[in-house]
Amino acid sequence: MGFESPAILWALPAMALPLVLHFYLRGRAPTVALDALMHLVLAGGATAMRLRWIHGILLAVRVAVLAVLILLFARPYLVVPAVVGAVEPISFALVIDDSLSMRLASGGTTPWERAKAQALKVLSELPPDSEVIVVAASQPPRAWPGAGGTWTAERAARHVGRMSASRGGTDLAQAVRTGLERVRAAGPRHRRMWIASDFRESGLAGFPDADERAGVTLTTFDAAGDTPASNRAVVGAVAVSEAPVPANRVRVQVELRNDAEAPFADVLSVRIGLASIARKVECPPWRTCAFEFVLDADEEARFGEARIAPDDLPEDDVRWFSLSSRGRNAVLLVNGSPRRQVEQDETFFLERALALRLANAPGTSVIRVAPTDLSPVHLSAVDVVVLANVGLLRPDQVQALVEFASRGGGVLITAGDTFDRLHDPVWAGLLPALPRDRLGAPSSGFGLRLRDAKAAPSALRAIAELLEQARVHRLSLLDDGWPADARILVETDSGAPLLVERRLGAGGVLVWLTTIDRDWTDLPLRPAYAPFVRWMVESLQSFSAAGGHPAIRVGESRRVTLPAGSTRAEIRVPAGERVRMAATGDFTATAVPGVYHVRFFGPPGDMPTGSDLFVVNVDPAESGLARPDTLPVASPAEPATPGEAPMRKVPWHPWLLGIALSLFLVEAWLRGKA
Amino acid sequence: MTEEGRWEILPDEAREALGRLRLRPKVLADGRVGGIHASSHTGQSLEFADLKGYAFGDDPRGIDWKVLARTDKVYVRRYQDETNLTAWLVQDASASMNQPSNETKYRHGASILAGLAYVLLRQGDEVGLVLAHARHPRICPPRGVPSHLGELCNLLTDARPSGPTVLGSALDPGVAGLSRRGLVVLASDMLTDWQVAVDALGATVARGGVAVLLHVLSADERTFPFTGTMVFRSAETGESALLDARGLRKRFLAALEAFVAQVRAACHDAGVFYHPVDMTLPPHVQVASVLRAVDGGRRRRSI
Numbered sequence: 001m002g003f004e005s006p007a008i009l010w011a012l013p014a015m016a017l018p019l020v021l022h023f024y025l026r027g028r029a030p031t032v033a034l035d036a037l038m039h040l041v042l043a044g045g046a047t048a049m050r051l052r053w054i055h056g057i058l059l060a061v062r063v064a065v066l067a068v069l070i071l072l073f074a075r076p077y078l079v080v081p082a083v084v085g086a087v088e089p090i091s092f093a094l095v096i097d098d099s100l101s102m103r104l105a106s107g108g109t110t111p112w113e114r115a116k117a118q119a120l121k122v123l124s125e126l127p128p129d130s131e132v133i134v135v136a137a138s139q140p141p142r143a144w145p146g147a148g149g150t151w152t153a154e155r156a157a158r159h160v161g162r163m164s165a166s167r168g169g170t171d172l173a174q175a176v177r178t179g180l181e182r183v184r185a186a187g188p189r190h191r192r193m194w195i196a197s198d199f200r201e202s203g204l205a206g207f208p209d210a211d212e213r214a215g216v217t218l219t220t221f222d223a224a225g226d227t228p229a230s231n232r233a234v235v236g237a238v239a240v241s242e243a244p245v246p247a248n249r250v251r252v253q254v255e256l257r258n259d260a261e262a263p264f265a266d267v268l269s270v271r272i273g274l275a276s277i278a279r280k281v282e283c284p285p286w287r288t289c290a291f292e293f294v295l296d297a298d299e300e301a302r303f304g305e306a307r308i309a310p311d312d313l314p315e316d317d318v319r320w321f322s323l324s325s326r327g328r329n330a331v332l333l334v335n336g337s338p339r340r341q342v343e344q345d346e347t348f349f350l351e352r353a354l355a356l357r358l359a360n361a362p363g364t365s366v367i368r369v370a371p372t373d374l375s376p377v378h379l380s381a382v383d384v385v386v387l388a389n390v391g392l393l394r395p396d397q398v399q400a401l402v403e404f405a406s407r408g409g410g411v412l413i414t415a416g417d418t419f420d421r422l423h424d425p426v427w428a429g430l431l432p433a434l435p436r437d438r439l440g441a442p443s444s445g446f447g448l449r450l451r452d453a454k455a456a457p458s459a460l461r462a463i464a465e466l467l468e469q470a471r472v473h474r475l476s477l478l479d480d481g482w483p484a485d486a487r488i489l490v491e492t493d494s495g496a497p498l499l500v501e502r503r504l505g506a507g508g509v510l511v512w513l514t515t516i517d518r519d520w521t522d523l524p525l526r527p528a529y530a531p532f533v534r535w536m537v538e539s540l541q542s543f544s545a546a547g548g549h550p551a552i553r554v555g556e557s558r559r560v561t562l563p564a565g566s567t568r569a570e571i572r573v574p575a576g577e578r579v580r581m582a583a584t585g586d587f588t589a590t591a592v593p594g595v596y597h598v599r600f601f602g603p604p605g606d607m608p609t610g611s612d613l614f615v616v617n618v619d620p621a622e623s624g625l626a627r628p629d630t631l632p633v634a635s636p637a638e639p640a641t642p643g644e645a646p647m648r649k650v651p652w653h654p655w656l657l658g659i660a661l662s663l664f665l666v667e668a669w670l671r672g673k674a
Numbered sequence: 675m676t677e678e679g680r681w682e683i684l685p686d687e688a689r690e691a692l693g694r695l696r697l698r699p700k701v702l703a704d705g706r707v708g709g710i711h712a713s714s715h716t717g718q719s720l721e722f723a724d725l726k727g728y729a730f731g732d733d734p735r736g737i738d739w740k741v742l743a744r745t746d747k748v749y750v751r752r753y754q755d756e757t758n759l760t761a762w763l764v765q766d767a768s769a770s771m772n773q774p775s776n777e778t779k780y781r782h783g784a785s786i787l788a789g790l791a792y793v794l795l796r797q798g799d800e801v802g803l804v805l806a807h808a809r810h811p812r813i814c815p816p817r818g819v820p821s822h823l824g825e826l827c828n829l830l831t832d833a834r835p836s837g838p839t840v841l842g843s844a845l846d847p848g849v850a851g852l853s854r855r856g857l858v859v860l861a862s863d864m865l866t867d868w869q870v871a872v873d874a875l876g877a878t879v880a881r882g883g884v885a886v887l888l889h890v891l892s893a894d895e896r897t898f899p900f901t902g903t904m905v906f907r908s909a910e911t912g913e914s915a916l917l918d919a920r921g922l923r924k925r926f927l928a929a930l931e932a933f934v935a936q937v938r939a940a941c942h943d944a945g946v947f948y949h950p951v952d953m954t955l956p957p958h959v960q961v962a963s964v965l966r967a968v969d970g971g972r973r974r975r976s977i
Contacts, residue, residue: 025903025916030905031906032905033772033906033907034894034895034906035910036770037926038907038911039770039865040929041925672921
């Protein structure tokens with residue numbers, strides 16, 4: 001409640017005026033002895049009592065009249081949230097979750113069907129001339145209409161009526177942010193947002209807080225329904241090569257999620273080409289279980305799938321995996337500073353470290369090549385390329401490395417005497433920044449430490465104490481202005497970067513800013529060396545091992561790079577359609593999970609110059625049924641911030657005026673009775 | 675009481691104006707001495723009344739011998755006796771009579787009663803006085819001597835009206851000796867259980883006497899000239915109320931009119947002379963008016 005003219009409220013004590021006047025006049029009023037009046041008119045207690053009552057009521061009415069008049073001039077109003085259904089047109093954002101989890105059937109219907117029906121109902125109840133924005137909350141969030149306009153409620157209802165749930169993940173937070181921006185830009189009307197979702201925990205991360213929601217009143221509709229749901233899903237499938245020999249043996253790790261009250265005891269099958277294996281597996285309720293399968297797959301097979309029997313959400317009961325790097329598990333060593341003496345060679349310690357093989361761990365094959373001989377042919381046979389103190393490479397070689405990394409390969413670059421020569425701008429595609437200078441350490445050398453222990457990979461944290469025993473005597477420095485996808489993993493105790501990671505497309509680059517041999521550091525002589533080198537190589541392998549991981553999910557884009565000599569690419573989607581791309585670019589039509597085959601073509605009439613594939617899976621987070629204890633927005637409605645939300649002022653003037661007039665009439669009537 | 679104070683209620687001009695007036699109500703008086711009023715008894719006097727057939731026990735000295743000679747029948751001559759009148763004056767001395775403050779109803783009524791006493795005593799009648807006061811009732815027995823007027827005036831002047839109205843006990847024949855046939859005059863505002871007073875006066879009439887009610891109401895009561903917010907107080911009960919006089923006037927006047935009409939009607943039914951006292955007129959004028967009314971009382975009972 002508020003007042004347009006609150007200063008007038010200072011006059012409220014004046015409402016005591018009738019009381020003061022009453023007692024004042026009673027003391028000052030002339031007294032007349034008139035027994036006739038008392039005998040004839042006021043005779044009997046009833047009359048006197050009645051008059052006393054009337055006088056009391058009259059006094060109260062006069063006080064009330066003054067109070068109402070003062071309030072009337074103060075112009076009070078009641079502040080209420082602008083509700084759906086109000087008479088005034090509003091700016092309205094309808095955020096509807098169309099992610100995969102909304103397809104999970106429970107109680108005969110799906111959350112999507114419930115949300116859609118409720119959305120149509122809400123739209124039909126909007127005041128005329130309201131401005132409506134529709135936002136779909138699956139990844140990536142989309143808003144209609146485009147170009148910042150608005151729709152009428154009828155137009156929005158037609159659009160919602162045509163919508164169907166996607167197979168993508170949920171990004172409710174970004175969808176709400178999009179809705180907030182659009183509804184704020186719509187106009188200065190009352191702003192409301194209606195959110196319909198099943199509110200799974202996975203989709204609520206980073207939900208806008210009250211400050212971000214200020215000015216917009218949010219209302220939620222929980223589409224999950226009351227019927228308990230259950231879901232079993234294949235949430236992970238990764239192919240790991242068993243060993244270089246036999247090359248066709250594949251180890252497949254499968255993760256199964258059982259979000260149900262009953263344990264899972266059913267067949268889990270894995271198929272790669274013509275080879276398949278099915279095994280009855282068990283998984284306790286509300287657990288995620290890992291299983292491993294080993295298949296002797298066809299050499300030509302390049303993808304596989306893991307599958308369970310369909311349930312209420314069949315889309316997540318199958319998961320595809322790529323075998324594009326299967327069996328390689330190979331490292332290409334490019335030695336930029338070879339020595340005659342083997343133990344002084346740049347890669348001597350590195351090769352020894354890679355040759356170590358732990359029990360039950362796959363071995364790594366190492367291919368050596370001179371910098372001048374490096375070609376795309378070499379790159380196609382390995383997972384990781386190590387540029388050890390390489391000072392000069394041709395631009396086409398560097399570009400090939402960039403494409404190699406973008407497709408999921410890993411590149412490890414180590415510094416040394418020749419590292420400073422990498423001044424060609426083409427190296428900026430690989431390095432976070434070009435080399436700037438060298439930094440010599442004091443006689444005791446620099447110590448090593450992790451830059452951010454909490455954010456560092458667990459394997460690196462495990463050897464952090466061993467790393468701290470090593471000393472670095474010299475290191476290279478990089479220019480400033482690093483890209484956002486670069487981060488420092490290891491640094492000297494003086495704060496100078498030592499190990500920098502940069503993600504490139506589906507792959508990545510690690511830059512070790514001192515030597516990989518013992519020239520500038522004693523690390524090769526330390527116990528941390530072997531596990532550190534293996535960790536670097538394995539982390540780079542992990543990109544390609546998953547077939548270009550992180551495997552893209554429904555709705556994400558995939559970078560399609562035309563190889564040299566190719567003029568176009570043709571992508572065959574799981575539904576059979578073919579999409580052409582005339583240049584390198586992002587392929588975004590990934591709405592359907594499955595295997596996407598890519599073929600590259602040269603000039604028209606030529607045969608295909610190459611092929612590739614990538615798999616698209618549903619977001620495993622969509623398979624989880626976990627919900628937060630409390631919804632991010634208090635249901636059914638929550639003002640964004642008290643006093644800041646778009647509120648509607650309901651004036652009291654007409655009511656008070658009516659009350660004042662009524663009181664005047666009552667006062668006059670009572671005065672006649674007194 | 676000084677001589678001047680005593681005659682305040684009956685000044686010289688009033689006595690001069692009333693000096694030639696007589697009150698001769700058409701009733702048979704029960705006086706003990708001779709007077710100007712017809713007695714309820716026939717006796718020795720000069721005024722022949724009628725003839726009556728002789729009956730055993732009649733005084734043979736009254737036989738009309740001439741009638742016997744002419745008609746050979748025995749008749750007895752009867753003569754009208756004349757005696758004095760006993761008048762009781764009853765003054766309401768309640769607190770309500772002490773209003774308004776400048777010229778009270780009590781003083782006005784007392785002046786009228788003093789004037790009546792003056793007239794009655796001058797014509798040889800006996801006059802008694804009853805002061806109807808709750809705590810200090812005073813009764814002055816009837817006497818016919820002229821000096822009795824001073825005593826009556828003293829009583830009327832000395833009295834301080836206060837307390838509730840007690841007309842019922844004041845008019846009780848057993849208490850005040852009002853059982854004798856005569857004249858009873860009550861001066862009161864009747865702001866009490868007036869029906870009791872009217873009934874008592876009616877009993878006087880029933881005994882063959884004459885009863886007069888002087889209904890004393892002040893000008894304030896008759897016109898209710900008050901305006902604005904005022905505290906009205908009852909002198910008898912002590913009650914008070916802060917009231918809007920303008921809004922109350924109409925209702926009060928209507929109630930007063932009804933009240934007067936009821937008292938007048940009750941007096942008429944009981945054979946009591948009802949005389950509303952207009953306090954704007956001098957008391958001796960009111961006395962003359964009362965005398966005229968009572969003299970013509972055979973024809974009408976109210977003025």
